Amino acid sequence: MQTTIVGYPRIGARRELKKYTEQYFRAEITQAELLLSAAKLREAQWLRQKEKGLDIIPVNDFSLYDNMLDMAFLLNVIPARYRELGLSALDTYFALARGHQKDGQDARALKMRKWFNTNYHYLVPEIEAGFKPNLQNNKLFEECAAAENLGLNYRPALIGPYTFLRFSLNKSAQSLDALADELAAAYSQIFSALAAYNCAYVQLDEPALALDLTADDIVLFERIYARLLAEKHGQKILLQTYFGDIRDIYTRVITLDFDAIGLDLVEGGQRNLELLEKYGFPAGKKLQAGLVNGKNIWRNDYQKSLVMLNRLAKILPQEQLVLSTSCSLLHVPYSVRYEQKLAEKYKQRLAFAEEKLEELSILKNLAINPDGDILRRNQEIILAGQNDPDFLNTQVREQARQSAAAEIVRQPDFAARQTAQQKTLKLPPLPTTTIGSFPQTPEVREWRKAYKQGELTAAEYKKHIKEKIKTVIARQEELGLDVLVHGEYERNDMVEYFGEHLQGFVFTENGWVQSYGTRGVKPPLIFGDVSRPAAFTVEWIKYAQSLTAKPVKGMLTGPVTILNWSFPREDIPLAEIACQIALAIQAEVLDLEKNGIKIIQIDEAALREKLPLRRADWQKDYLDWAVKAFRLTHYLARPETQIHTHMCYSEFEDIIETLKALDADVLTVEAARSNLTLLSALADYDKGIGPGVYDIHSPRVPSVEELADILRKMRARLDIAKLWVNPDCGLKTRAEKETLASLRNMVAAAAMLRQEN
Ligand SMILES: CN1c2c(nc(N)[nH]c2=O)NC[C@@H]1CNc1ccc(C(=O)N[C@@H](CCC(=O)N[C@@H](CCC(=O)N[C@@H](CCC(=O)O)C(=O)O)C(=O)O)C(=O)O)cc1
Ligand SMILES: N[C@@H](CCS)C(=O)O
Numbered sequence: 001m002q003t004t005i006v007g008y009p010r011i012g013a014r015r016e017l018k019k020y021t022e023q024y025f026r027a028e029i030t031q032a033e034l035l036l037s038a039a040k041l042r043e044a045q046w047l048r049q050k051e052k053g054l055d056i057i058p059v060n061d062f063s064l065y066d067n068m069l070d071m072a073f074l075l076n077v078i079p080a081r082y083r084e085l086g087l088s089a090l091d092t093y094f095a096l097a098r099g100h101q102k103d104g105q106d107a108r109a110l111k112m113r114k115w116f117n118t119n120y121h122y123l124v125p126e127i128e129a130g131f132k133p134n135l136q137n138n139k140l141f142e143e144c145a146a147a148e149n150l151g152l153n154y155r156p157a158l159i160g161p162y163t164f165l166r167f168s169l170n171k172s173a174q175s176l177d178a179l180a181d182e183l184a185a186a187y188s189q190i191f192s193a194l195a196a197y198n199c200a201y202v203q204l205d206e207p208a209l210a211l212d213l214t215a216d217d218i219v220l221f222e223r224i225y226a227r228l229l230a231e232k233h234g235q236k237i238l239l240q241t242y243f244g245d246i247r248d249i250y251t252r253v254i255t256l257d258f259d260a261i262g263l264d265l266v267e268g269g270q271r272n273l274e275l276l277e278k279y280g281f282p283a284g285k286k287l288q289a290g291l292v293n294g295k296n297i298w299r300n301d302y303q304k305s306l307v308m309l310n311r312l313a314k315i316l317p318q319e320q321l322v323l324s325t326s327c328s329l330l331h332v333p334y335s336v337r338y339e340q341k342l343a344e345k346y347k348q349r350l351a352f353a354e355e356k357l358e359e360l361s362i363l364k365n366l367a368i369n370p371d372g373d374i375l376r377r378n379q380e381i382i383l384a385g386q387n388d389p390d391f392l393n394t395q396v397r398e399q400a401r402q403s404a405a406a407e408i409v410r411q412p413d414f415a416a417r418q419t420a421q422q423k424t425l426k427l428p429p430l431p432t433t434t435i436g437s438f439p440q441t442p443e444v445r446e447w448r449k450a451y452k453q454g455e456l457t458a459a460e461y462k463k464h465i466k467e468k469i470k471t472v473i474a475r476q477e478e479l480g481l482d483v484l485v486h487g488e489y490e491r492n493d494m495v496e497y498f499g500e501h502l503q504g505f506v507f508t509e510n511g512w513v514q515s516y517g518t519r520g521v522k523p524p525l526i527f528g529d530v531s532r533p534a535a536f537t538v539e540w541i542k543y544a545q546s547l548t549a550k551p552v553k554g555m556l557t558g559p560v561t562i563l564n565w566s567f568p569r570e571d572i573p574l575a576e577i578a579c580q581i582a583l584a585i586q587a588e589v590l591d592l593e594k595n596g597i598k599i600i601q602i603d604e605a606a607l608r609e610k611l612p613l614r615r616a617d618w619q620k621d622y623l624d625w626a627v628k629a630f631r632l633t634h635y636l637a638r639p640e641t642q643i644h645t646h647m648c649y650s651e652f653e654d655i656i657e658t659l660k661a662l663d664a665d666v667l668t669v670e671a672a673r674s675n676l677t678l679l680s681a682l683a684d685y686d687k688g689i690g691p692g693v694y695d696i697h698s699p700r701v702p703s704v705e706e707l708a709d710i711l712r713k714m715r716a717r718l719d720i721a722k723l724w725v726n727p728d729c730g731l732k733t734r735a736e737k738e739t740l741a742s743l744r745n746m747v748a749a750a751a752m753l754r755q756e757n
């Protein structure tokens with residue numbers, strides 16, 4: 001029996017890659033320096049994997065920005081607008097990732113989308129025409145050569161052609177079938193080039209097989225692979241699936257000429273096991289069994305894994321088995337050993353990427369020789385977690401249970417609330433606002449760092465933040481925005497900050513996980529029952545409101561987003577955790593209201609993220625309780641309190657009914673990068689709606705005319721009486737100068753439209 005993983009994080013345990021890359025963006029280091037530092041980081045992680053006993057090490061899972069972008073580069077799927085810039089290969093790569101606006105050149109970035117149900121975002125390749133793989137100087141081959149030099153037993157990993165095709169934007173005139181044929185030929189050329197390297201297997205990631213597949217999808221998959229598998233160049237092919245079961249295609253996949261198949265035995269684990277038991281597994285092929293959870297951070301329950309292994313032993317002999325992770329470890333932090341402040345009793349329950357490597361090794365040994373002491377100790381840790389008195393709150397449990405059983409409906413209905421709110425707020429038509437955060441400048445992050453390290457007192461830190469709030473309120477007044485925000489300067493992150501102020505959460509110092517490109521998050525860990533010891537946003541919002549006669553939005557993160565962007569406990573249902581968090585947020589809503597705050601925004605940026613991959617599971621397994629949790633936060637608010645919510649990075653077309661059911665008075669959503677296709681879906685949205693008028697992921701400043709044009713398009717499709725004017729999302733990642741310029745133009749565009757009416 002061997003061990004492997006699907007992939008490893010790459011940002012560096014201390015976010016080294018972020019630092020190198022951003023230094024390169026600021027022209028502080030050269031290309032050669034960036035590439036050398038990245039190569040050193042990559043090799044150090046391979047050696048760590050080897051040292052931890054991993055038998056087969058994936059390569060090419062590393063990326064300077066994103067694997068889908070790497071694949072587009074390898075296949076030469078580079079739209080003309082970037083090739084025409086005449087940049088170096090590396091700068092072209094970053095231009096696709098981040099856009100390029102310099103010396104009169106202006107190319108927008110590729111679209112970014114959520115990677116399945118994770119908080120990772122990939123870049124969407126645009127297929128214009130023709131796949132001509134670029135086999136020269138490509139990182140894939142450099143990595144293979146480097147791994148070989150180190151004498152590693154390695155396996156190059158690529159995004160598989162089916163997933164690549166399904167997740168790209170087809171801008172060519174070619175049919176999917178034609179593209180599939182070209183793609184198969186292109187991958188075949190890559191295989192041919194890989195024949196020069198000494199890797200036993202090539203890994204093709206096909207997570208798209210865990211989605212609902214139609215008969216046409218299956219035909220397309222078979223069309224690509226029939227050709228590709230007939231043209232192997234000596235190497236063996238691992239079909240790697242993850243994020244769920246592959247019920248729609250398992251029986252086909254086992255008849256194709258793959259040499260190994262990777263199955264997720266955590267998410268969709270039961271279903272995958274049933275498929276194995278019902279249809280068997282082909283003799284002589286390897287089963288890569290994803291037993292160690294790649295998405296959550298709890299220690300593996302060895303007893304449970306051994307039960308799985310026993311079931312597998314009835315299906316195939318041990319030599320055919322490779323122990324692995326359920327998906328790439330990209331979604332978990334590097335190692336628990338970087339946590340200095342976390343108590344040992346909490347640390348022992350955690351397994352980040354490096355600890356998961358150890359778990360694989362232990363499991364391999366346990367499968368051969370079930371060591372009683374190791375199993376006993378593992379069980380003790382797991383049981384201690386389940387019954388941890390530090391985190392038990394019987395009152396919250398009872399309240400959550402009662403709320404789950406109750407009908408949660410805000411009174412009176414929207415029409416009556418709207419009248420009451422207009423009377424208090426007296427907003428003009430097309431009210432202008434922002435989503436909450438203003439630029440988190442280096443000085444703000446430095447203050448926070450100094451405060452956390454004890455170099456600034458709490459009073460000094462607070463004073464600095466309040467000065468920023470004062471300035472941002474003044475700026476918004478100057479700009480003429482109608483509904484103001486306090487800027488969220490006191491927050492490191494919209495979820496981590498909430499975790500830090502609620503009981504039941506534990507947070508890390510170094511538990512960084514890549515969200516996109518150079519940006520990372522430190523998801524809090526939900527260890528137990530959640531409650532709110534004291535109000536924690538009121539002081540900041542009240543202060544901001546005291547500086548202006550205009551309404552300032554109370555800014556909160558919603559329960560579903562807090563849950564989805566944290567690492568959840570696994571001993572109670574997600575629905576119950578969401579309900580507990582909702583009760584904590586409800587208390588904050590009521591406190592803001594008591595303190596004179598008239599508008600409260602409860603962000604549910606991640607509402608769509610964890611929608612089950614299979615449509616049949618959407619409602620009962622997720623949306624029913626997610627909607628209820630959100631309603632629980634605001635249903636006790638007074639009629640004149642205006643409740644806003646915000647969502648980003650989402651395709652809302654198929655969840656419009658859910659958006660309505662949230663019953664928020666105003667909904668702001670990302671729309672700019674979707675070319676406003678969302679507008680038709682939102683046409684019958686029944687409450688206030690603010691589709692973003694400009695993309696905040698780019699430093700580009702939209703002109704007044706461009707924004708007025710967008711607003712005219714919105715006016716044509718949506719009820720103008722309900723329309724709000726705002727950017728796509730928060731402004732925390734932007735610089736101050738471009739932010740003010742963009743907002744100035746946005747306010748001018750709204751004024752222009754009011755005149756036209
Ligand atoms: C809106 N999005 C969010 C998602 N997930 C979240 N949890 N939060 C989100 O806002 N998912 C979808 C989208 C897009 N995703 C992201 C993710 C991350 C960022 C982002 O800007 N991340 C920052 C880190 C933010 C943070 O926690 N900062 C801390 C630590 C600051 C720090 O690095 N300090 C330095 C010293 C200061 C310095 O040199 O700058 C240090 O410690 O060395 C803080 O502010 O205290 C990132 O940089 O990656 C945006 C969108
Ligand atoms: N209020 C948050 C929402 C981001 S999704 C912000 O403005 O950053």
Ligand SMILES: [Zn+2]
Nearest residue numbers: 605648729730
């Ligand atoms: Zn957002």
